[in-house]
Structure formats: structure tokens, C-alpha cells
Amino acid sequence: MLTEPVKLTQAEARVLGSLIEKEITTPDYYPLSLNALMNACNQRSNREPIMNLDEDDLRQALHGLEAKQLAGRARSADGRVMKYEHWLGEAFNFSRAETALICVLLLRGPQTPGELRGRTERLHEFTEISDVTNGLQKLMEREPPLVTLLARQPGARESRYAHLLSGPVESSIAADGESAAEEPQSTASSYQERIAQLESNVAELQREVAALREKVESLFG
Structure with missing residues (x-):
């Protein structure tokens, strides 16, 4: 069982999350071949952000996960095609609820x-929201912690939780309840990009309306 902090790359996190998900949702096809794993990592549903990992990316991620004792070649595979599995149970001894939460946090x-x-319905049924928060609390109380509570975003009604398997997360809530960091610069930049895009869309619509008006006037004027 791992006792040292883990720091996954973005690709490693996606590979690990995909392996966990497919073991539960499609057990007949698990462990996964490299091609099946690539499809799982790059699928456009239930993934944030959408990624486009190739075979080299996957091999590098699998090598990193194997070094961390989290995933690698399937130990029981007996076919000609190399297959891969995760070893999360050996590493952390998670409950089914904890596994489901970590999986979805890794993927989304x-x-x-x-x-x-x-989003965990296919992996584990949480009857009440309190069951979810209890599971998150257990993950936060691990040593080292595996989940953190983030500072509430402006205008948001609920706070979000993030996994710590890729290292510390900015804007997490410190032990005294204060925000550990200001809102990331990338978030402010994202807002500016959205505003710029909206302004561009409005300008384009205005041009289209003007063009239509000219056509109407030329036809009926």
C-alpha cells in the first residue's frame, strides 16, 4: 500500500481513470488492449478535457504508472495481444465508493x-449526497490526502472537490478555512477569452443582420 505522495501527469491520470472505469463498466473486455485503452482515453463523452493521446503517449503514461505501481501489463493475460490493468486496490485499498469518486475525479x-x-451512477450508487461527502471526507483524511476542497467560485452555489494524485491544486481550502491561493490566472484568462468570443459572435451577427437588411431593401425598396 502506497504511503508516499503520488504525482501523475495529465496523460497518466487519464489512463488510470480509464482503466478503473472500464474494469467496472465493461468487465468482459478488461484488461484492455492498447487500442481499447486509447479509445477509452480519447472518448468524447464523460471526459474533461477531451484528449487525443496516441500510442507513444499511452506507452509513456503506462511506463510512468508502472514505475509508481499503479498500473501496467496485465499479470494474468494469456493472449497474444498485450493488455493492461490498474493496481489501485493494491496501492490504496479503496472501498467501492472511494474508487468511484477517484475515478470520476481523474476523468473529469x-x-x-x-x-x-x-456521474458515478455506473460505478457505484450513492443513495444520498451525504454518502458522497462522506466518501470525499475519507479521501481527504488519508495520509497523505488524496482529495481537497476547492475555494468556491464566484457565483457558485456549491464548492468543488479535486483529486491530489497530480499534486497540489491551486485555490484549495486551507485547514483554517481560508483560500490557500487566489483564483488561478488561467481562470481570469479564460473569462477574458469567453468575453472576446462573445463580442466576436455579436459582431458577426450584426454584420449578417445588416447584409439581410440590404437584401430586403433591394428586393422591396
Whole structure:
């Protein structure tokens, strides 16, 4: 069982999350071949962000996960095709609830308890939101902690939780309840990009309306 902090790359986190998910949702096809794993990592549903990992990316991620004792070549595979599995149970001895929460956090990033409850349905049934928060609390109380509570975003009703398997997360809540960091610069930049895109869309619509008006006037003027 691992007792040292783990720091996964983005690709390693996606590979690990995909292996965990497919073991539970498609057990007949698990362990996964490299091609099946690539499809799982790059699928466009239930993934944030969407990624486009190739075979070299996968091999490098699997090598890193094997070095961390989290995943690697399937030990019981007996076919000609090389297959891969995760070893999360050996590394952390998670309950089914903890496994489901970590899996969805790896695949979709920071989420609220409500989002986690809805998105873990295929992996584990949480009867109440309190069951989700209890599971998250257990993961936060691990040594070292595996989940953290993030500072609430402006205008948001619920706080989000994030996994710590890729290292510390900015804007997490410190032990005294204060924000450990200001809102990341990337978030402010993202807002500016959205505003710029909206302004561009409005300008384009205005040009289209003007062009249509000219056509109407030329036809009926």
C-alpha cells in the first residue's frame, strides 16, 4: 500500500481513470488492449478535457504508472495481444465508493458532490449526497490526502472537490478555512477569452443582420 505522495501527469491520470472505469463498466473486455485503452482515453463523452493521446503517449503514461505501481501489463493475460490493468486496490485499498469518486475525479476534474453523485451512477450508487461527502471526507483524511476542497467560485452555489494524485491544486481550502491561493490566472484568462468570443459572435451577427437588411431593401425598396 502506497504511503508516499503520488504525482501523475495529465496523460497518466487519464489512463488510470480509464482503466478503473472500464474494469467496472465493461468487465468482459478488461484488461484492455492498447487500442481499447486509447479509445477509452480519447472518448468524447464523460471526459474533461477531451484528449487525443496516441500510442507513444499511452506507452509513456503506462511506463510512468508502472514505475509508481499503479498500473501496467496485465499479470494474468494469456493472449497474444498485450493488455493492461490498474493496481489501485493494491496501492490504496479503496472501498467501492472511494474508487468511484477517484475515478470520476481523474476523468473529469474538479466537481461538486451533486455532479459526482450523478456521474458515478455506473460505478457505484450513492443513495444520498451525504454518502458522497462522506466518501470525499475519507479521501481527504488519508495520509497523505488524496482529495481537497476547492475555494468556491464566484457565483457558485456549491464548492468543488479535486483529486491530489497530480499534486497540489491551486485555490484549495486551507485547514483554517481560508483560500490557500487566489483564483488561478488561467481562470481570469479564460473569462477574458469567453468575453472576446462573445463580442466576436455579436459582431458577426450584426454584420449578417445588416447584409439581410440590404437584401430586403433591394428586393422591396
